[in-house]
Amino acid sequence: MEMLSCHLERSSNIPLYEQLYNFIKNEIIDGRIKHGEKLPSKRKLSEFLKISQNTVETAYEQLLAEGYVEGISRKGYFVLAYEDLEYVETQHVSNRLPKQSKEKMTYHFHPSWIDTENFPFAKWRKYARDMISKEKHSLLLLGDMQGELELRQEIANYLYHARGVQCSEEEIVIGAGSEILLQQLILLFQKDMIYGVEDPGYHMISRILKNYPNSVYPIGVDEEGLLTKQVENTPINVVYVTPSHHFPYGSVLSVNRRNQLLKWAREDSNRYIIEDDYDSEFRYTGKAIPSLQSMDHAGKVIYLGSFSKSLIPSLRISYMVLPKPLLERYKQVLSFYQCSVSRLDQHILTEFMRKGDFERHLNRMRKIYRRKLDKTLEFLRPYKKQIEVIGDQSGLHIVLVVKNGMNEEELIQKAKEKHIQIYPLSSYSLEKRIESDPMIILGFAGIPEEKLENAIHLLLKSWNMTT
Amino acid sequence: MEMLSCHLERSSNIPLYEQLYNFIKNEIIDGRIKHGEKLPSKRKLSEFLKISQNTVETAYEQLLAEGYVEGISRKGYFVLAYEDLEYVETQHVSNRLPKQSKEKMTYHFHPSWIDTENFPFAKWRKYARDMISKEKHSLLLLGDMQGELELRQEIANYLYHARGVQCSEEEIVIGAGSEILLQQLILLFQKDMIYGVEDPGYHMISRILKNYPNSVYPIGVDEEGLLTKQVENTPINVVYVTPSHHFPYGSVLSVNRRNQLLKWAREDSNRYIIEDDYDSEFRYTGKAIPSLQSMDHAGKVIYLGSFSKSLIPSLRISYMVLPKPLLERYKQVLSFYQCSVSRLDQHILTEFMRKGDFERHLNRMRKIYRRKLDKTLEFLRPYKKQIEVIGDQSGLHIVLVVKNGMNEEELIQKAKEKHIQIYPLSSYSLEKRIESDPMIILGFAGIPEEKLENAIHLLLKSWNMTT
Numbered sequence: 038m039e040m041l042s043c044h045l046e047r048s049s050n051i052p053l054y055e056q057l058y059n060f061i062k063n064e065i066i067d068g069r070i071k072h073g074e075k076l077p078s079k080r081k082l083s084e085f086l087k088i089s090q091n092t093v094e095t096a097y098e099q100l101l102a103e104g105y106v107e108g109i110s111r112k113g114y115f116v117l118a119y120e121d122l123e124y125v126e127t128q129h130v131s132n133r134l135p136k137q138s139k140e141k142m143t144y145h146f147h148p149s150w151i152d153t154e155n156f157p158f159a160k161w162r163k164y165a166r167d168m169i170s171k172e173k174h175s176l177l178l179l180g181d182m183q184g185e186l187e188l189r190q191e192i193a194n195y196l197y198h199a200r201g202v203q204c205s206e207e208e209i210v211i212g213a214g215s216e217i218l219l220q221q222l223i224l225l226f227q228k229d230m231i232y233g234v235e236d237p238g239y240h241m242i243s244r245i246l247k248n249y250p251n252s253v254y255p256i257g258v259d260e261e262g263l264l265t266k267q268v269e270n271t272p273i274n275v276v277y278v279t280p281s282h283h284f285p286y287g288s289v290l291s292v293n294r295r296n297q298l299l300k301w302a303r304e305d306s307n308r309y310i311i312e313d314d315y316d317s318e319f320r321y322t323g324k325a326i327p328s329l330q331s332m333d334h335a336g337k338v339i340y341l342g343s344f345s346k347s348l349i350p351s352l353r354i355s356y357m358v359l360p361k362p363l364l365e366r367y368k369q370v371l372s373f374y375q376c377s378v379s380r381l382d383q384h385i386l387t388e389f390m391r392k393g394d395f396e397r398h399l400n401r402m403r404k405i406y407r408r409k410l411d412k413t414l415e416f417l418r419p420y421k422k423q424i425e426v427i428g429d430q431s432g433l434h435i436v437l438v439v440k441n442g443m444n445e446e447e448l449i450q451k452a453k454e455k456h457i458q459i460y461p462l463s464s465y466s467l468e469k470r471i472e473s474d475p476m477i478i479l480g481f482a483g484i485p486e487e488k489l490e491n492a493i494h495l496l497l498k499s500w501n502m503t504t
Numbered sequence: 505m506e507m508l509s510c511h512l513e514r515s516s517n518i519p520l521y522e523q524l525y526n527f528i529k530n531e532i533i534d535g536r537i538k539h540g541e542k543l544p545s546k547r548k549l550s551e552f553l554k555i556s557q558n559t560v561e562t563a564y565e566q567l568l569a570e571g572y573v574e575g576i577s578r579k580g581y582f583v584l585a586y587e588d589l590e591y592v593e594t595q596h597v598s599n600r601l602p603k604q605s606k607e608k609m610t611y612h613f614h615p616s617w618i619d620t621e622n623f624p625f626a627k628w629r630k631y632a633r634d635m636i637s638k639e640k641h642s643l644l645l646l647g648d649m650q651g652e653l654e655l656r657q658e659i660a661n662y663l664y665h666a667r668g669v670q671c672s673e674e675e676i677v678i679g680a681g682s683e684i685l686l687q688q689l690i691l692l693f694q695k696d697m698i699y700g701v702e703d704p705g706y707h708m709i710s711r712i713l714k715n716y717p718n719s720v721y722p723i724g725v726d727e728e729g730l731l732t733k734q735v736e737n738t739p740i741n742v743v744y745v746t747p748s749h750h751f752p753y754g755s756v757l758s759v760n761r762r763n764q765l766l767k768w769a770r771e772d773s774n775r776y777i778i779e780d781d782y783d784s785e786f787r788y789t790g791k792a793i794p795s796l797q798s799m800d801h802a803g804k805v806i807y808l809g810s811f812s813k814s815l816i817p818s819l820r821i822s823y824m825v826l827p828k829p830l831l832e833r834y835k836q837v838l839s840f841y842q843c844s845v846s847r848l849d850q851h852i853l854t855e856f857m858r859k860g861d862f863e864r865h866l867n868r869m870r871k872i873y874r875r876k877l878d879k880t881l882e883f884l885r886p887y888k889k890q891i892e893v894i895g896d897q898s899g900l901h902i903v904l905v906v907k908n909g910m911n912e913e914e915l916i917q918k919a920k921e922k923h924i925q926i927y928p929l930s931s932y933s934l935e936k937r938i939e940s941d942p943m944i945i946l947g948f949a950g951i952p953e954e955k956l957e958n959a960i961h962l963l964l965k966s967w968n969m970t971t
Contacts, residue, residue, distance in 0.1 A: 055791055099790035102897065104728060104758020117760060153641040162636040169629040174620040177816045178950070213680040213820070213844035220687070224715045244840050248691045261571060291571025293584060323566035324522055349644045351847035353680070373711045377680035377844055380818035430569065483645070 040077055040085050053088055054095040061096065065105050065116055076106060076114040143456040144492040148285065148434040149350055150483025155405055156349070157398055164388040168381050176380050184211025184356070184376045185383040191390040192342075192356055200317065201331030202340055204358045210367065213353040213377035215313070215343055219245055221371055222311065222339065225363060226275060230307075233273035235263055237466040239284040239313065242277045255467040258283055262290030265297040275309045276302075281317040281326045285436055285465055285478045287428020289326050299329070302337035309363075310338045316346040318399050320431035321407045336360030344386070346433060347399060354378055354386060406433060406482055409489060413481045416493040420502055425474075433482035436462065438474045441500055445475035448500060455499040457492070507544055507552050520555055521562040528563065532572050532583055543573060543581040610923040611959040615752065615901040616817055617950025622872055623816070624865055631855040635848050643847050651678025651823070651843045652850040658857040659809075659823055667784060668798030669807055671825045677834065680820040680844035682780070682810055686712055688838055689778065689806065692830060693742060697774075700740035702730055704933040706751040706780065709744045722934040725750055729757030732764040742776045743769075748784040748793045752903050752932055752945045754895020756793050766796070769804035776830075777805045783813040785866050787898035788874045803827030811853070813900060814866060821845055821853060873900060873949055876956060880948045883960040887969055892941075900949035903929065905941045908967055912942035915967060922966040924959065 043060040045053055064070040076082075079097065083090040097114050100106045106114045168176065183189065189206035196202035212218040219242050223230075228250065234243050236255030246253050254271050257264040263278050276298065280290035290298075302308040312329045320326065330340040340358040348354075359367055376383075389395050410429065417424055417437075425438040439448055445461045452459045462476035484492050497503045510527040512520055531537040543549075543564065550557040564581050567573045573581045635643065650656065656673035663669035679685040686709050690697075695717065701710050703722030713720050721738050724731040730745050743765065747757035757765075769775045779796045787793065797807040807825040815821075826834055843850075856862050877896065884891055884904075892905040906915055912928045919926045929943035951959050964970045 058791065095790050102756045102790060103793055104756065104760060104762070117758070150645060153644040154638070156638075156641065156644060158636055158638050158641075162633055165632045165636055166629055169625055169632055171621070171623075171625050174623065174625075177620040177623060177818055178617060179817045213684070214842050216841050217680070217684065217844055228717075241840070248837060250695075289569045289571065291584070293571060295571070323562050323569060324525065326570055350646045351644055353842070353844055353846050370715060373708070374683050375681050375820065377684055377820055379820055379846060379849055382846055382849065 041082060043086060045086060045088065054092045054099070057086070057088075057093065057096040058099045061100060062103075062105055070116050072116055072118040074116045075112075076116070078113055141456065142453075142458045144488070144495070145458045145483055146434075146479045146481065146492075146496075147458065147460060147483065148478050148480035149345070150480050151346060151350060151433065152402065152405055152409075152482050152485075154485060155402065157394060160394050161385065161389065164385045165381075167388065168384045173384075176384060179375060180380040180383070182372050182374065182376055183209065184378065185380060185387065188383045188387045188390075189356075191387050195390060195395070196328075196340070196342070196358070199325065200314065200340075200342075201327040202358060203331060204340075208358050208361070208364055209356050210359060211354065211356045211376055211378055211383065213355070214345075215315070215341060215355045216241060216245060217377055218341060218355055218357045219311075221367075221374070222357070223249055223251070225367055225371060226309070227307070230274045231272050233268055233271060233276045234467070235278060235283065236468055237285060237462055238277075239279060239315070240465055240467070242311075243467060253467075258286055258288065260286075260288050262288045262294055263298070265294045265301065268298070268301055274305075274307050275311060277311045277313065278329070279313045279315060280329045281314055282320070282432050283428075284313075284315065285428070285434060285462060287430060287432060287434075287436065289430075290329070295329055295332055299333055299335070299337060302333075303335045308337065311341060312338050313341045315341075315343055316432045318347045319403055319406050319433060321403070321410065322430050330358065333360075336362060339363065347402075348386075348395070352382065352386075354382065405486070409481050409484070409486055410435070412486065412489045413479070413493060416490055420497065423502060427476075434478055434480040437477045437479055439477060439500065440474045441502055443475070443500060445477075448475055448477060451499040451501075452496055455495050457496050457499065459496070508549060510553060512553060512555065521559045521566070524553070524555075524559065524563040525566045528567060529570075529572055537583050539583055539585040541583045542579075543583070545580060608923065609920075609925045611955070611962070612925045612950055613901075613946045613948065613959075613963075614925065614927060614950065615945050615947035616812070617947050618813060618817060618900065619869065619872055619876070619949050619952075621952060622869065624861060627861050628852065628856065631852045632848075634855065635851045640851075643851060646842055647847040647850070649839050649841065649843055650676065651845065652847060652854065655850045655854045655857075656823075658854050662857065662862070663795075663807070663809070663825070666792065667781065667807075667809075668794040669825060670798065671807075675825050675828070675831050676823050677826060678821065678823045678843055678845055678850065680822070681812075682782075682808060682822045683708060683712060684844055685808060685822055685824045686778075688834075688841070689824070690716055690718065692834055692838060693776070694774070697741045698739050700735055700738060700743045701934070702745060702750065703935055704752060704929055705744075706746060706782070707932055707934070709778075710934060720934075725753055725755065727753075727755050729755045729761055730765070732761045732768065735765070735768055741772075741774050742778060744778045744780065745796070746780050746782060747796045748781055749787070749899050750895075751780075751782065752895070752901065752929060754897060754899060754903065757796070762796055762799055766800055766802070766804060769800075770802045775804065776827075778808060779805050780808045782808075782810055783899045785814045786870055786873055786900060788870070788877065789897050797825065800827075803829060806830065814869075815853075815862070819849065819853075821849065872953070876948050876951070876953055877902070879953065879956045880946070880960060883957055887964060890969060894943075901945055901947040904944045904946055906944060906967065907941045908969055910942070910967060912944075915942055915944060918966040918968075919963055922962050924963050924966060926963070 043057060045056050079090050079093045083093045101108055106116050108114050186206060189209040192209055193204055193206045230251055232246055232251055232253045233256045234253055235258050243253050254273055256267045262283050268276055298310060302310050314328055317325060330338040343355040344352060414429055423441050427436040429435050445463055449459060449461055460478045462478055510524060512523050546557050546560045550560045568575055573583050575581050653673060656676040659676055660671055660673045697718055699713060699718055699720045700723045701720055702725050710720050721740055723734045729750050735743055765777060769777050781795055784792060797805040810822040811819060881896055890908050894903040896902050912930055916926060916928055927945045929945060
């Protein structure tokens with residue numbers, strides 16, 4: 038090719054090199070410049086278009102980088118074959134999917150909701166300010182794969198004093214939520230592991246396992262917790278359990294059942310127990326129930342904890358304590374995963390724990406939640422013939438057995454009409470049961486204390502139980 | 505049982521109820537109180553021990569909650585069978601694993617390192633302060649599963665303008681690092697998918713896939729990027745590629761190869777391309793290379809992006825853009841996963857982008873990194889007979905082909921002796937190659953500008969190439 042007649046707009050906002058690049062690219066795409074043609078030399082084109090050689094060079098290099106032309110040493114730039122007119126300039130078309138309408142609710146009784154108004158924002162903000170600082174610029178780089186050492190030390194110390202968990206910081210793995218850690222555990226275990234889960238129960242692990250080939254067996258629950266005897270007649274290798282406060286019934290796994298379960302695990306080297314201690318911080322009567330991990334001397338219990346109930350659900354910080362043989366395996370097969378929690382957030386939390394703010398927060402929240410629970414129970418008490426309450430010793434939710442003649446669906450629907458969101462027990466069950474009376478999970482923590490009376494009143498009204 | 509002779513220490517820090525609880529529990533464990541025995545009534549024991557009935561009740565309820573006793577209505581508390589002396593009080597023994605010693609390095613040339621000193625800490629701190637506030641207390645609750653809508657809108661807008669990516673916020677999924685998102689993709693695809701990866705390349709996906717049953721095929725790379733022809737002779741369904749800036753060679757996937765790859769993907773409904781656009785923000789010559797996603801009109805490309813290079817590696821914020829059929833599948837099988845990134849952090853980033861700080865930061869960092877690259881090249885230039893440089897057009901690293909007679913291991917070891925950490929190309933290769941000359945990946949971004957000369961000088965000195 039002798040020359041390129043390209044009109045350049047000198048007053049445009051688009052740089053000259055980019056105009057030239059666009060022109061040549063379009064000529065190639067439209068087939069006006071053919072495969073194998075040589076572009077004009079930089080010197081000649083710059084003289085012809087009255088622009089600098091640098092401008093031409095930049096345009097050519099862009100074409101080279103994107104593969105429209107090739108550079109042959111001491112010969113120049115040659116147009117490459119353009120097989121397919123695939124590439125088309127992007128157009129700003131709106132291809133948005135239709136928005137899902139979400140009904141506005143006045144009261145949410147979701148069991149994951151916490152009291153957000155009494156969070157110590159000023160303290161958290163202070164520690165955040167201290168961490169986001171040029172003096173600590175190295176915190177922007179990737180940190181320890183298992184999570185920051187300082188945070189793991191604080192967690193180990195807290196777990197020992199509050200939960201009787203014996204571990205060193207080396208055995209702790211921090212992750213962005215229990216789902217992430219459960220997924221890592223599933224990968225850590227052999228592919229042929231078979232899982233046993235509480236039913237009803239916190240169904241996250243069952244949902245995660247649906248995307249894996251492993252089988253899942255539901256195990257029943259009564260007022261002493263998991264029916265451990267049921268485990269013995271199955272091929273289960275891994276039992277997932279909430280021993281301190283069963284979700285959602287609130288029962289505590291009894292000492293005998295604990296021992297049965299630990300004994301079962303010891304009988305085979307390939308058996309493990311995942312102890313999910315999701316809200317043990319909030320027990321309102323007596324001393325906290327010791328963790329199952331603290332009773333285990335055979336390295337069979339994986340302890341799983343979280344700051345979702347005790348601090349901030351949306352912070353996404355959970356942790357697990359791995360028994361030593363699993364820790365070794367973790368280091369072999371999963372240690373290439375970067376820790377999924379922001380390093381700055383880990384250090385903010387470390388300071389919060391180290392300075393005693395976490396303990397103070399827990400003590401304060403325990404009182405607030407206890408008052409909320411007491412009020413909830415008080416407002417329900419006049420209806421005790423029609424509403425039985427289960428699990429009122431601890432945690433951020435209770436279970437209501439409702440005997441007003443409505444079925445589960447009606448209870449949910451009637452509440453919804455009054456803009457109250459409640460959750461049925463059946464959505465936490467794997468096996469359909471024929472219960473005589475429907476059950477509702479009532480998370481009371483997220484409702485402001487002064488609004489509880491109104492919320493409960495409105496709920497009962499929607500169920501035609503008060504006027 | 506008539507009575508319990510328990511000595512209570514009134515001056516102790518341990519509450520009376522807890523002393524009583526401990527005493528009875530130990531009596532049960534040690535067999536001094538037998539299975540079936542009835543505990544003294546609360547009234548009688550409180551009179552006997554001269555403590556309040558409440559104290560006795562609290563102790564009994566704790567024993568009840570932990571399953572040591574059972575309460576029989578209107579009869580009292582009875583000791584349960586204690587099958588196995590499993591439970592032993594925790595002892596504060598130190599079971600720490602030995603610490604791994606980490607050698608202190610003066611200079612790290614790691615390709616993941618960024619310039620941390622020029623981060624706009626004041627701005628970030630300001631936005632953090634605005635978000636951690638009682639007015640925004642609802643941000644403590646769980647947010648949108650795919651990530652905050654506002655952040656997805658900012659990302660969609662940025663991707664359209666900077667990378668030609670066409671998507672709406674609905675198609676974006678935010679996650680705590682590319683590993684998390686790649687793992688979700690693996691679950692999203694059918695189990696029988698076979699993966700093709702660049703070799704050498706960013707090996708994260710191959711490492712993740714080792715824990716899944718899927719096969720992985722290495723595909724070669726040359727100066728035009730991935731050898732797409734090699735894909736055609738394999739059973740590969742999913743190709744993982746870094747088209748804008750191959751890691752680690754730095755080559756750009758040419759237009760023809762792009763078209764070949766897109767054509768290959770279109771030929772079967774079960775074929776997909778994962779485009780990892782990990783550091784496209786930093787291109788120093790000409791205009792940015794358009795994304796492969798912008799050339800795709802068949803919904804075959806999953807675009808993967810990250811704020812690790814452009815902002816903060818330890819923040820752990822990445823995102824992927826799913827083509828609509830995959831988005832539907834995502835909603836069906838994976839939408840129960842909570843977003844793994846802190847909601848507060850998502851809103852801090854949203855403000856940072858919305859107010860134009862992200863763009864300003866990128867423009868500033870592009871200049872800083874370009875100066876660092878220029879200096880690195882300048883200091884290496886006198887040694888060009890012994891050190892060939894690959895990939896000096898963009899990104900935060902270059903590749904050195906070293907021809908001083910040392911092998912890869914010697915180069916690493918000699919540098920280490922001078923406290924310089926460098927990384928061999930071989931650790932990014934799946935297949936062992938017999939290369940005539942060893943290659944080193946040199947991430948220059950993390951070295952302060954004023955120290956670059958010294959760092960390069962020291963490195964060359966360790967290789968006996970200067971005095």
